[in-house]
Amino acid sequence: MALNQDVERGWSDAITQPLIPQVKISDCEEDGAQKKDQGSLWMVLISTCVAVCGSFEFGTCVGYSSPTQSGIRDDLGLSLAEYSVFGSIVTIGAMIGAVTSGRIADIIGRKGAMRMSAVFCIVGWLAIYFSKGAVSLDIGRICTGYGVGIISYVVPVFIAEITPKNLRGALTTINQLLICTGMSVVYIVGTVVTWRALTLIGLIPCIILLLGLFFIPESPRWLAKVGRQKEFQSALRRLRGEDADISEEAAEIQDYIETLQRLPKARIQDLFQRRYAHSVIVGVGLMLFQQLGGINGIQFYASETFVSAGFSSGNVGTIAMGLIQVPITAIGAVLMDKSGRRPLLMMSATGTCLGSLLCGISFYLKSHDLLLGWVPILALTGILVYLGSFSLGMGAVPWVMMSEIFPINIKGIAGSLVTLVTWFGSWAVSYTFNFFTSLSSSGTFFFYSGASLATVLFVVKVVPETKGRTLEEIQISMNTWRGEKRERVENVC
Template sequence: MATDQDMETCESGLQQETREPLIQYGEDGDRKSTNEHLWMVYLSTFVAVTGSFEFGSCVGFSSPVESDIRTDLKLSITEYSVFGSILTFGAMLGASTSGTIADFLGRKAAMRMSAIFCIVGWLAVYFAKGYLSLDIGRLCMGYGMGIYSYVVPIFIAEIAPKDLRGGLTTINQLMICTGVSFSFIVGAVLTWRTLALIGIIPCLAMVVGLFFIPESPRWLAKMGHRKEFEAALQKLRGKDADISQEEAEIQDYIDTLEKLPKTKMWDLFQKRYSRSVMVGVGLMVIQQFGGINAVCFYTSQIFLSAGFPTKVGTVSYACIQVVITIFGVFLMDKAGRRPLLLVSTAGLVLACLLVAASFFLQVHELAPAAVPGLAVSGILGYIGFFSVGMGAVPWVTMSEIFPINIKGVAGSMATLVNWIGAWTISFTFNFLMAWSSYGTFLLYAAVNALSILFIVKYLPETKGRTLEQIQADINK
C-alpha cells in the first residue's frame, strides 16, 4: 500500500520531470511553432464542441416551449416539472458513467454514444403524445448530456497544444451558452416539435465529423495502441512534422501517471485533501443552489408571470448570455477568480431581489406598471452576472485545486454534486413558485449572499500561479 510520502514523490516527479505532452520543442528547449499544422486540431475541436452546442440546446429547450407543450399535451404543473427536471437526472447517470465509457471505449466512441442517446431522445419528444414519451426522451437527452459534459473538454485538452489549450477548452462553455441561446431564440418563433427536430442536427454533424478526426493520442498511448497513437499524433501535427520527441514525452507522461496509486472515493476524506474537496464541491453547490437552472429552464414562465412579453424577454436573455460569457473569458486571467466570483455573486443577490420585488408588488397589487420592468431587469441582470463569473469560474477552479492523483475521482464527485443540485432546483422551482413567487427569489438571494461569505473565507486566488503552488498551498 502506497504511503503519503510515496504519493508525494510520484506527484512531484509527474509535475517536475515531465514536460507538457502534445507540444513540440526545439533543440534549445523552446516550443516550436506549429501553426501551419493546426487545421486538424481546429477541425477536431469544432467537431467536439458540436456536442457542447447540443448540450446547450437540450438545456434551453424546456423554457421557450413550456406553454405550447402544456397546452398541446394537457400537462399539469407537476408533469411538466418532471419533464423539465428529468434531464438533469439523466445527466447525473451519464456523468457517473462517462469516465468509465471514455476510458474503456475511447473519447470518440463516448461522443458518438452521446449523440445517439440525444437523437433517440429528440425523436421521442417529437413523436410524443403524452408525458411518458416526453420524459423518456428527456431522460435519454440528459444521459447524452452527462457524457458530453465530461468527454468534450477532456478530448479538447488532450489534443490541443499548451498555448491553445485554455482558449480551445473555453469554447466548450461558450458553445453551451450559444446552444441555450439558440433554443431560446428559435423556440420563440417555431413550434416545439420543429425545435425538437432541429436539435438532431448537431448530433448528426458530430457523428459524421467523428469519421474525419483522430482519436486522442494520449488515450491511445494509455491503452497501448502504439501504431494508432503515432498515426493520430502525426495527423494532428501534420504529415511533415517531426513528432519523435513529442511522442516520447507523451509516453513518459503516461508511464509516470500509471505509477501513481489508484484513488478510491473514500481517499478524498483524508485530512490532506479536505480543503481542496471542500472548495471544489462547495463551488458546485453554490453555483446550482443560487437558482441558475430555475432561471434557465423557466425563463419564459417567469416573464409571463410578471406580465412581460415572453418572446422579447427570452431573445434578450439569449443575446446577453453569449455576449457576457465571451467577456468573462477575457477577464478570467486578468481580473482573477476571486474578484470575478465576488462581483458575480453580489450581482446575483441584487438581481434576485429585483425579481422578488416585482413579484411582491404583483401579489400585493402595488405599482403594477413597475412589475414587468423589475422582472426583466432582474432576470437579465441575473444571467449577465452569472455568465461573467459563477458560470465558468467553479469549473476552472475545480480543475486547478485537485492534486493529479485524486483529480479523476474528486472531479467526478464534484460534477455529480453539480448535477444533483441542478435537478433539485429545476424540480422544486414550480412548487416554490406556487408557494410564494417572491419568496422563491428571496431564498435564492439568501443562498447567493451566503456564497459571498464562502468565497471570502475559503476560496484561494489561483490566477498567475502554477498548479504545484496552488495544490501545495491549499492541501498543506
C-alpha cells in the first residue's frame, strides 16, 4: 500500500531530522558551553561505557568455543557432533533474542532490556561452569545466546539515542570495538586458563552492566515515546548537564515522536513491496554473504583448526587472532567515512577470499603430503589475513549500511529480518563447520573463498555508495522502483 502525500512528507521529515539534535550555543556563552559540554560528555561517556559492557559480553560469548574445544571434549567426553551443537546453539538463542529484542526494548525500556539480557547471560555462564554433561552445557549456551541476541540490538540503539549528533558516529563505533575486544580477551586468556575458569570472563561484564545500569539514565527518546514526560526531562538534563538549555532539543524529540506515531504501522508483508526491494536485497544480501564467508566457523573453532594444520597446540594462532582484531577494526572505522562503504567492502571481501584460499591450499598440501613444512605457516597466514580483512570491513559495514538504507517506517521490522538472517547464517556455518572440515578441510575453505569472491561481485553490481549522502537521499533513491518517481530522485540527488 503506497503512502499518501501527507504521510510521505512526515516520513521525509522524520528521516532527515536527527534523533538527538545538538543544542546551539552562541559565541558569547563560550565559557558556559565548555562547562555544559563537559557535564554532558561525562554522563554520555559513562552511560556508553556501561552499555558496551554488553558488547564485550557479546564478544566473549561468541569467542568462548574456540579456545575451549579440546578441554571441554576431554573433560566431559563429548563427541564432535555434541560439541558442534554446543558451539552453534548459541546462535539459536541469539535468533530468538534478536526477534524479541525490539518488542522487549519498547515495552520495558532500553535499560530494562539490557538488564534482562545480563540476567540471562549470568544464568547461562553459571550453567556452563557447573556442567557435568552436554545437556547443561547446551542450556547454558542457549541462555547466553538469548542474552546476546537482545544485546546485539539494544546496545547500539541506546548509544544512538543518548548521544549528541557530533559524537554519535565515534561512540557508536565503540560497540563494534568492544565486541572484538571481548573475543580477543577470550582467545588470549583461554590459552592459559581452564574452560571453567574462562566463564568468569563472561560473568564479569554482566555483573558490571547490572550494577552500572543503576547509575545511568534511561534513553530520553524512549521515555518520551511512552509518555513519561517528567522522567524524559530529567534524563535529558542529566545527559546534557544541569545548566544546559534542553528546551529546544526536548521539543525536537517530541516532534520526532509525534511524526513517527503518524506513520502507518509496518507489517512484514510491506517489506516485499517493489518500492523496498532494493533495500531488502542489499540488507539481507550483505548479511548473508557476511556469514557464507565462514567467519563464525573460523572464529568458533580456530584453535582446533590450527591443530589440524600441524601446530602442536592452537595457542599461538589463537593469541595472534586476539591481537589482530581490535586495531584493524579501529582502522576500518576510520576509513569508513574516508574511503566509502563500497571500496571498504570490496577490499575486505577480497582479503577474506585470499585468506580462505591460503587455508584451502594449506590443507590441500597436507592431504597430499606435499611441502608439509609450509602447511602450518600457510594456515596461520591464511586465517590471520582472513580475520584482519573481515575486521576491516565485512564485520562492521553491513550493520552500518543496514541503519542507512531502510526508511523510518519499516526500519524496525526490516532490522529484525536482517538480524534474523544474520544469526541463522551464523548457526548454519558454525554447526556445519566441523562436519565439512572432517570431510574435506581444503574443500571447506575453497568454498568460503568462492563465497567471498561472490561478495565482491554482489557489492559491485548491487550495493550503492552511501558515504556523503543524507538519509533522505539514500532512502528515497533506494526505495523507488525503476522509473517510479524518477524525477523526484534526480532532483534530490
